[in-house]
Amino acid sequence: MNLDLRTVSASGYPEWLRAVGTGFLRSAAPAEDEIAGRLAHTDLSRVRGVFDGARCVATFRSFAQELTVVGGATVRADAISAVTVTPTHRRRGLLGRMMAADLAAAKERGDVVASLISAEYPIYGRYGFGPATWTTEWEIDVTRAALDPRRPVPPAADGGRIDLVDGAEVRKLGPALHDRLAARVPGVISRDRRWWELNTGVGVPASDGWTDPFYALYRSADGEVDGLAVYRADDNWGDAKQPLNKATVKHLIAASPAAERALWEFVCSIDWITTVRSGYRAPDDLLPLLLPDPRAARIVTQADWLWLRILDVPRALEARTYATEATLVLDVQDTAGLTAGRFRLDASPAGASCVPTTESADLTLDVRELGTTYLGDESVLRLRDLGRIEENRAGAAATADAAFRTGRRAWCPDTF
Numbered sequence: 001m002n003l004d005l006r007t008v009s010a011s012g013y014p015e016w017l018r019a020v021g022t023g024f025l026r027s028a029a030p031a032e033d034e035i036a037g038r039l040a041h042t043d044l045s046r047v048r049g050v051f052d053g054a055r056c057v058a059t060f061r062s063f064a065q066e067l068t069v070v071g072g073a074t075v076r077a078d079a080i081s082a083v084t085v086t087p088t089h090r091r092r093g094l095l096g097r098m099m100a101a102d103l104a105a106a107k108e109r110g111d112v113v114a115s116l117i118s119a120e121y122p123i124y125g126r127y128g129f130g131p132a133t134w135t136t137e138w139e140i141d142v143t144r145a146a147l148d149p150r151r152p153v154p155p156a157a158d159g160g161r162i163d164l165v166d167g168a169e170v171r172k173l174g175p176a177l178h179d180r181l182a183a184r185v186p187g188v189i190s191r192d193r194r195w196w197e198l199n200t201g202v203g204v205p206a207s208d209g210w211t212d213p214f215y216a217l218y219r220s221a222d223g224e225v226d227g228l229a230v231y232r233a234d235d236n237w238g239d240a241k242q243p244l245n246k247a248t249v250k251h252l253i254a255a256s257p258a259a260e261r262a263l264w265e266f267v268c269s270i271d272w273i274t275t276v277r278s279g280y281r282a283p284d285d286l287l288p289l290l291l292p293d294p295r296a297a298r299i300v301t302q303a304d305w306l307w308l309r310i311l312d313v314p315r316a317l318e319a320r321t322y323a324t325e326a327t328l329v330l331d332v333q334d335t336a337g338l339t340a341g342r343f344r345l346d347a348s349p350a351g352a353s354c355v356p357t358t359e360s361a362d363l364t365l366d367v368r369e370l371g372t373t374y375l376g377d378e379s380v381l382r383l384r385d386l387g388r389i390e391e392n393r394a395g396a397a398a399t400a401d402a403a404f405r406t407g408r409r410a411w412c413p414d415t416f
């Protein structure tokens with residue numbers, strides 16, 4: 001059987017998109033408006049498919065993304081999405097072929113990392129990816145949170161204000177707010193204009209059944225837009241005529257802790273709302289602890305989120321800053337041969353230099369583990385104790401841990 005791996009042409013795109021749906025267990029063919037909308041915003045040179053005759057049986061797409069690293073700089077990521085293999089063609093190495101082609105092209109282009117959100121944990125480690133951020137979702141029983149029901153809309157105390165606005169206002173003001181979030185939170189990924197459009201109902205395929213959410217903007221005392229909460233509410237009444245409505249937060253981003261606290265307090269203060277679903281947050285989000293009774297917040301999801309594959313060790317490690325000064329020789333194993341080698345890292349809070357070396361290694365690790373520790377979210381000591389990082393010099397794991405970790409955890413607010 002001839003299984004032809006190739007980039008997809010505009011005329012082959014509808015068939016490719018149909019195959020994506022099949023892989024994600026959606027039997028309905030994509031509608032015309034969905035095909036046209038996606039095609040207009042897709043770089044076809046980065047859309048790959050495997051064709052069995054005329055039928056597309058495997059799909060893979062990547063696009064350019066900026067990823068914030070520790071210290072606030074960004075690196076260019078090869079963002080991978082729409083990975084599917086039709087069930088009739090699974091486990092014949094099609095994903096392996098598509099991945100090898102895409103990562104080789106990314107390396108050639110000079111991308112520093114590849115990124116993805118993994119559908120299932122066991123899929124991507126074999127290609128050098130490791131989970132670099134985690135996520136937590138809470139469900140809050142507002143009636144148990146010990147919030148004072150008489151309090152006015154926060155946050156009168158700091159002079160800021162909250163306004164409900166429409167999608168057009170969010171498209172205008174959201175990008176600059178997001179830039180400020182990206183400058184301070186490692187793990188944040190870029191959002192282009194289309195992201196803001198699709199997330200405010202513009203260009204959404206009719207079959208998706210868009211309904212407007214509520215958009216709450218927080219402005220600081222000096223009028224700066226410091227936060228945005230996007231939420232929807234359901235309509236649920238108890239038999240005794242009590243409101244039992246649930247608010248589900250779709251997005252909540254803030255450029256200051258004051259804005260973040262104010263928006264959570266706001267969402268937890270809306271009359272009729274007795275339950276708040278937080279959406280996917282950093283595991284150390286302010287949310288549970290800002291409630292007078294944090295036990296009102298129950299964790300409903302805790303899982304790996306953004307996976308990273310380092311493509312260029314020196315550029316990746318030089319792009320970020322470190323909590324302490326440290327000198328470490330890292331022996332990075334990479335069976336795909338994309339960035340293997342021994343590197344001397346001279347790290348400091350101001351930046352780092354990372355160069356190939358022949359000095360003896362302090363730590364030996366697979367590129368997977370480097371991806372997992374890159375944003376400071378996983379402990380080098382823990383990975384050593386799991387047997388995944390080899391400590392060649394006593395104390396090196398503790399030194400690396402102190403340098404790589406961050407005070408607040410990395411967070412990727414988006415999926416792709």
Ligand SMILES: CC(=O)SCCNC(=O)CCNC(=O)[C@H](O)C(C)(C)COP(=O)(O)OP(=O)(O)OC[C@H]1O[C@@H](n2cnc3c(N)ncnc32)[C@H](O)[C@@H]1OP(=O)(O)O
Pocket residue numbers: 023024080081082083084085086089090091092093094095096097116117118119120122123126
């Ligand atoms: C970033 C994203 O888009 S995430 C979305 C990923 N897609 C899905 O989850 C949709 C449903 N699943 C699928 O379409 C397919 O199962 C895929 C794409 C995950 C895998 O495609 P395949 O072509 O079957 O993978 P391939 O044959 O190249 O497998 C390579 C190796 O990975 C393993 N593998 C592949 N998928 C899985 C899985 N879901 N769980 C565990 N192991 C897996 C294979 O067993 C094989 O192992 P081996 O090298 O030890 O023999």
